[in-house]
Amino acid sequence: MTKYVVVGSGIIGLYTTFCLLQHGVDPYQVTVLAEYLPGDESVNYASPYAGGNFSCITDDDPATLAYDKHTYTHLHVLQRELGGPACGLDRYLSTEYWDTKPSRRKLDSLASYLECYEVVTDGPAYGIRFKSWNFNCPFFLLNFQIYLQDKGVRFKRGKLSHIAQAYLADTRCVFNCTGLGAHGLGGVNDTAVYPTRGQVVVVKAPHVTENRMRWGADYATYVIKRPYSNDQLILGGFMHKDNWSGDTFRDQSNDILARTTELFPEILTRNPRGSSIADLEVVRVVAGLRPSRHGGVRIERELVDHNKILVHNYGASGYGYQAGLGMAHEAVRLALMGDSKI
Numbered sequence: 001m002t003k004y005v006v007v008g009s010g011i012i013g014l015y016t017t018f019c020l021l022q023h024g025v026d027p028y029q030v031t032v033l034a035e036y037l038p039g040d041e042s043v044n045y046a047s048p049y050a051g052g053n054f055s056c057i058t059d060d061d062p063a064t065l066a067y068d069k070h071t072y073t074h075l076h077v078l079q080r081e082l083g084g085p086a087c088g089l090d091r092y093l094s095t096e097y098w099d100t101k102p103s104r105r106k107l108d109s110l111a112s113y114l115e116c117y118e119v120v121t122d123g124p125a126y127g128i129r130f131k132s133w134n135f136n137c138p139f140f141l142l143n144f145q146i147y148l149q150d151k152g153v154r155f156k157r158g159k160l161s162h163i164a165q166a167y168l169a170d171t172r173c174v175f176n177c178t179g180l181g182a183h184g185l186g187g188v189n190d191t192a193v194y195p196t197r198g199q200v201v202v203v204k205a206p207h208v209t210e211n212r213m214r215w216g217a218d219y220a221t222y223v224i225k226r227p228y229s230n231d232q233l234i235l236g237g238f239m240h241k242d243n244w245s246g247d248t249f250r251d252q253s254n255d256i257l258a259r260t261t262e263l264f265p266e267i268l269t270r271n272p273r274g275s276s277i278a279d280l281e282v283v284r285v286v287a288g289l290r291p292s293r294h295g296g297v298r299i300e301r302e303l304v305d306h307n308k309i310l311v312h313n314y315g316a317s318g319y320g321y322q323a324g325l326g327m328a329h330e331a332v333r334l335a336l337m338g339d340s341k342i
Contacts, residue, residue, distance in 0.1 A: 043246030049288030067326030
């Protein structure tokens with residue numbers, strides 16, 4: 001019996017499945033249906049390409065701040081369930097700067113729950129330092145899937161042309177966690193959805209064990225330590241709105257390397273291979289498409305065919321890993337309202 005179908009196996013779909021189980025849903029009644037599954041690579045499958053950490057990239061609207069807080073304060077439960085940090089989810093210190101000081105509402109929210117929180121005054125702009133959560137995204141997704149399968153959740157590969165195809169014979173509730181796919185999915189066709197392209201350079205850097213970021217009005221520069229990855233460091237990046245290209249470009253890589261090493265000089269000065277950019281061991285260059293949405297995330301419940309439920313949960317752009325557990329909690333809450341009806 002498949003009472004619940006989660007469409008999409010990116011981080012939002014997996015978080016949503018996990019929250020269903022946390023709310024007491026029988027895992028044998030849950031199927032994850034997706035065109036791409038953990039271990040796959042496609043520019044249309046955003047989650048494996050994410051930098052993957054808890055940062056301060058999100059907006060300051062109350063709902064998003066609440067999703068961030070819920071995720072940050074509950075990730076330890078997920079980490080424990082998946083067997084500890086070796087699942088690809090670990091803790092590192094992070095220093096973040098803004099060219100323009102964030103709103104008081106955002107800063108007050110962050111200060112209320114971030115561990116090891118302090119204001120940094122010696123940087124290029126207003127900054128804070130705190131203990132973050134870092135993901136080895138491809139590895140973490142695989143371990144997350146294994147955990148859910150071991151619990152009894154079924155994973156099925158399939159591409160839908162219409163959301164109605166997600167309803168199996170005994171399905172009463174579908175979660176639409178399709179990210180960018182919501183743009184062209186029949187029955188959804190959300191034209192507010194658009195990609196925000198990013199490009200990153202992955203280097204080997206055993207000497208760097210923390211994150212550093214700088215946020216500007218029209219740019220983002222970030223250094224993210226990838227846990228359990230043989231010392232990989234993610235260097236980025238770009239925020240190209242409505243750009244659907246998964247291609248990578250040498251001039252953009254050069255720009256990333258220049259900005260990140262200026263922001264975090266120790267990448268070069270402590271590099272055992274040498275102190276120039278040419279001495280860095282580049283592992284990979286990759287581009288990904290963040291599933292953005294005009295108006296922000298869509299978490300909404302619909303009634304379908306009088307007695308079936310459709311819950312939308314998508315549009316997290318570049319903050320799915322850090323806000324997605326809170327988003328999933330809200331989506332599952334909406335789905336289980338009046339549970340006797342579904």
